[in-house]
Amino acid sequence: RIRAFDEFYGYHNYTNYNIKHHLLVESDRYILNEMIDYFEINTPTSFSYQKIINNISKIVDFAKNGYKFLDFNKAVEKKILKNKKVLLIAAGPSLDGYIDWIERYQDRFVIVCVDVILRKLEKHKITPDIIFSIDPSYLCAQYLTVDNNSFLDSTAIVFLAQQHPDVLKVVKKPNTFISQSVPLIEELGYFGSLSNVGTYAYMMSIRLGANEIYTIGNDAAFHQETGNRYATDSSCLQNENLSILSYDNRISKTDILEVKGNLRDSVKTNRSLLVFKDSFETATYDLRNEYNFVAYNLSDGVYLDGFIPMSTRDMGKKVMDFGEKHCNILSLLDSISQKILPSQIDFNQDKNVIDDMISNVEKHKKLKFINLDQLLEKKLYLITSILQKSQTMKITVFWKVVMLYIELVDIYINFLFNLKQKNIHDKKHLKQINSMWCDGLLDVLRSFGSIASKRNP
Numbered sequence: 001r002i003r004a005f006d007e008f009y010g011y012h013n014y015t016n017y018n019i020k021h022h023l024l025v026e027s028d029r030y031i032l033n034e035m036i037d038y039f040e041i042n043t044p045t046s047f048s049y050q051k052i053i054n055n056i057s058k059i060v061d062f063a064k065n066g067y068k069f070l071d072f073n074k075a076v077e078k079k080i081l082k083n084k085k086v087l088l089i090a091a092g093p094s095l096d097g098y099i100d101w102i103e104r105y106q107d108r109f110v111i112v113c114v115d116v117i118l119r120k121l122e123k124h125k126i127t128p129d130i131i132f133s134i135d136p137s138y139l140c141a142q143y144l145t146v147d148n149n150s151f152l153d154s155t156a157i158v159f160l161a162q163q164h165p166d167v168l169k170v171v172k173k174p175n176t177f178i179s180q181s182v183p184l185i186e187e188l189g190y191f192g193s194l195s196n197v198g199t200y201a202y203m204m205s206i207r208l209g210a211n212e213i214y215t216i217g218n219d220a221a222f223h224q225e226t227g228n229r230y231a232t233d234s235s236c237l238q239n240e241n242l243s244i245l246s247y248d249n250r251i252s253k254t255d256i257l258e259v260k261g262n263l264r265d266s267v268k269t270n271r272s273l274l275v276f277k278d279s280f281e282t283a284t285y286d287l288r289n290e291y292n293f294v295a296y297n298l299s300d301g302v303y304l305d306g307f308i309p310m311s312t313r314d315m316g317k318k319v320m321d322f323g324e325k326h327c328n329i330l331s332l333l334d335s336i337s338q339k340i341l342p343s344q345i346d347f348n349q350d351k352n353v354i355d356d357m358i359s360n361v362e363k364h365k366k367l368k369f370i371n372l373d374q375l376l377e378k379k380l381y382l383i384t385s386i387l388q389k390s391q392t393m394k395i396t397v398f399w400k401v402v403m404l405y406i407e408l409v410d411i412y413i414n415f416l417f418n419l420k421q422k423n424i425h426d427k428k429h430l431k432q433i434n435s436m437w438c439d440g441l442l443d444v445l446r447s448f449g450s451i452a453s454k455r456n457p
Contacts (some may be wrong), residue, residue, distance in 0.1 A: 090114050133157065
């Protein structure tokens with residue numbers, strides 16, 4: 001059903017104002033819940049072109065400062081994690097029940113972890129092979145700060161290229177690898193970007209060739225007795241109020257819901273945590289179209305579709321057949337990485353195209369309209385012109401963001417004109433709407449034009 005929602009939501013977004021109300025019977029409540037969960041994640045307000053602009057700027061800075069970038073094509077070719085037992089450690093509360101076991105058998109896995117759980121691993125003398133960190137917050141510097149300076153000497157740190165400057169001060173540059181947060185440098189390819197670090201670590205492990213992966217701490221649920229969202233000693237602490245219940249007349253992210261469990265019949269969770277379930281399941285669905293792999297879920301949380309549940313007892317028997325890992329992760333990642341020279345990032349061609357677009361929008365803003373039909377006709381002509389010019393741009397992310405912005409804003413303009421039909425014959429009102437539309441588009445274009453001017457080598 002998630003796929004059905006996705007296809008419906010993405011089909012002719014500009015006519016979304018035509019969606020009608022439909023009454024659901026009580027037996028359809030599960031559909032309502034899935035719709036709520038879907039649209040909580042897929043909301044127009046999550047789109048921010050300013051974040052994309054900032055990320056483009058950071059990618060260029062990483063290149064100028066000589067950081068190593070992961071190369072997607074080399075990763076596909078070499079599959080550096082193929083036929084290795086990959087253990088993905090996240091920060092869910094069920095990790096506590098496994099931590100001693102992991103310490104004992106860590107040499108039999110390539111250990112991949114999320115940044116927020118690093119300090120707990122250090123406390124238990126568990127050395128991760130790869131740490132993934134994607135959050136642009138300065139707090140990630142605290143997550144990656146360890147007590148023993150030599151603890152991470154042989155550990156690779158993979159960043160999504162949107163890190164706060166403070167984060168780079170606490171890690172070793174030779175151990176650091178960058179993955180593009182937006183597809184800016186075409187020759188590097190694009191691994192993808194996700195909103196939570198656990199799913200990102202999972203996706204990246206598979207893209208690096210992992211065909212047998214075990215996950216611990218990907219609970220998507222809180223501790224069933226204490227309400228803790230994270231394992232003890234992790235860098236984050238948060239509790240849920242287990243007394244909050246769902247009511248027919250109220251929908252909240254903190255509503256306690258009972259869903260199918262991974263290692264038990266059912267578990268209690270809430271809507272904010274179920275976002276992680278959807279994220280893992282969507283990633284699994286997409287990745288299976290490209291890669292062959294098997295994923296085991298050892299977490300005592302929600303059931304994740306596409307993962308094989310595995311108990312502590314079964315895993316204890318299975319690990320006895322594993323041999324010790326023999327690999328140098330830093331060397332393997334070096335083999336699929338490269339440094340990018342600033343001269344390889346050329347904005348000149350796109351800067352000229354953006355300047356032409358800005359000029360055309362400024363001319364359109366000055367137009368006067370006799371009626372609504374004339375406004376829509378001229379606006380459509382301008383959009384067509386922008387689309388044609390965008391096809392000549394070298395950096396595709398520029399024109400994709402411009403078109404996404406136009407699509408998003410037009411949803412509201414179409415609603416205003418077609419449903420509300422307010423002042424649609426008032427020339428002054430039509431001019432005001434057109435000016436607002438042009439100002440927003442100019443803001444986007446000028447932002448990209450500015451970065452193209454400042455960052456051009």
